[in-house]
Amino acid sequence: MKLKKIAASIAAMAFAAGVVAKENDVGIFGTSGKGMGDHTFIQQDGAKADNIRAILKNVKMPAGFKIDLYAIVPDARDMTMAPQGTVLFVGTRKDKVWVVSDRDRDGVADEVKDFAPSLSFDVPNGVQFSKDGFLYVAERNHVRVFPAAEFFFEGPDVVAVDVVPKGELIPEGEESYNHTARVVDIGPDNKLYISLGQPYNVAPPEKLDLYKKTGIGGIIRMDRDGKNREVYTYGVRNSVGQDFHPKTGELWWTDNQVDGMGDDIPPGELNRQTKAGQHFGHPWFGGGKTRTNEYAKETPPAGIVHPAVSTTAHCADLGMAFYSGNQFPKKYKNAIFSAQHGSWNRTEPCGARVMVTFIDKDGKAKMEPFAEGWMNSNKEYDGRPMSITMMKDGSMLVSDDYAGAIYKISYVGS
């Protein structure tokens, strides 16, 4: 994109948003009140990297695929590749967004530093680039856009514009420390889709009206400047993975299900949404068709949509992305790759793997393991895959917030 064009779109964006960032954010063309922050750089070689490479030797995948360490990125969660394909932005559940660059273009990152250190971030889990180069960052209770972040990430100060001002994503009284990781994606309709996990294990009855109105325990959508906000999805417990089918444009998303009901229920979920306003069952259903104890005697709302795939209970299905590249064998085209983070309260631990879901022409979905080996023989985690994104060359990146790393999976053939 030419610089003139960028400047024009920044101006258009700022105008459309009609908001000047508050607090310690920068004004639209101003600088941050905090002054220059220093960048933090993450060391990419040494013992930690060697240790991770050794663990990756245990990872089993179908023939012809290989996995490498792409970058060391602390607390790595949701990822988004900038349109030019050279800079990856990575969200965390702490206070940093990391910028990962591959300057020498050898397919392995060579620099990892924090994005906009002069700004403060609060659980900036969700990151998403638009095709025209705007970086959206969804935090616990704030959504901002960084125009042309791909070109302006070198300095500590960057231009930031509020999409949803701080404190307005959810009512401030509903802010909590549970299920606060958001994901944000841009639909085929050029709108933002933002997941809002509800903070409980099972949402209590007295909160349901408020949640329905605000989209907590749901997915909301809005124009890219924050206007025309509406609830797109109801009955979500805590989703941190979503993507749009490259052909049908339908939204598919994962959901994490109710804890403490036993080892084998309720199942985890991969959902397919076919229209706005559908209800997926929480809190009447704890996952799949399993009713929650709390609402066992209540009548659920009519028209509940059950998951497209019910997954093994408590494996924690998190980030996901459709494969639309050309590098992998043909059967993976338009399949979903998703990360199972792994259980924490199951007698026989499960998860810590990458799954693949094939969808047939009738929309029927079938999930199977794709990459496994992050759980060692002591049943302890050596890593926990968290999310997936695709590179321009058709390789796949997998983030791991336990190891603090990003892996690259590519197809090299036999």
Place this chain on the structure above:
Amino acid sequence: MIMPVRSTRSHTSVANHVKKTPAQAGVFYFLENKVPVNKLIIFFLSLCLSSVAIAADMANGKVLSAQCSACHGKDGLSRDPEAPNLAGLSALYIEKSLVDYQKGARHDRRMSLIAQGLKKSQIKDLSAWYSAFELTAKVPDI
């Protein structure tokens, strides 16, 4: 992975930490306040009995800690932004926290569920395990 864990620590040092319980501190209270000797003997007897009951099995703590490491890290350094480090916390505090989660005096969506599944002896074992980790801290230079 670098694990700041002293895994060869002997049972004597576990016994050491048992000696530091408030019940023990109470002994000094009795001594300083000149409590009659017969009462003291009974107190010591009961103390011996309870010491036997609470001798922690660190090796078992290590085994049990596999279910904690997803969040608190194998090295007791947290991997989950909502979870604290456990490495080097006092055994007493770990034990108290777990009992508080169990009894509802403290509530957390996940810890309360986890604590439900732990027996008293397992709590002791886990507390002995994590309290034995050794840490060094690097204080920021400002």
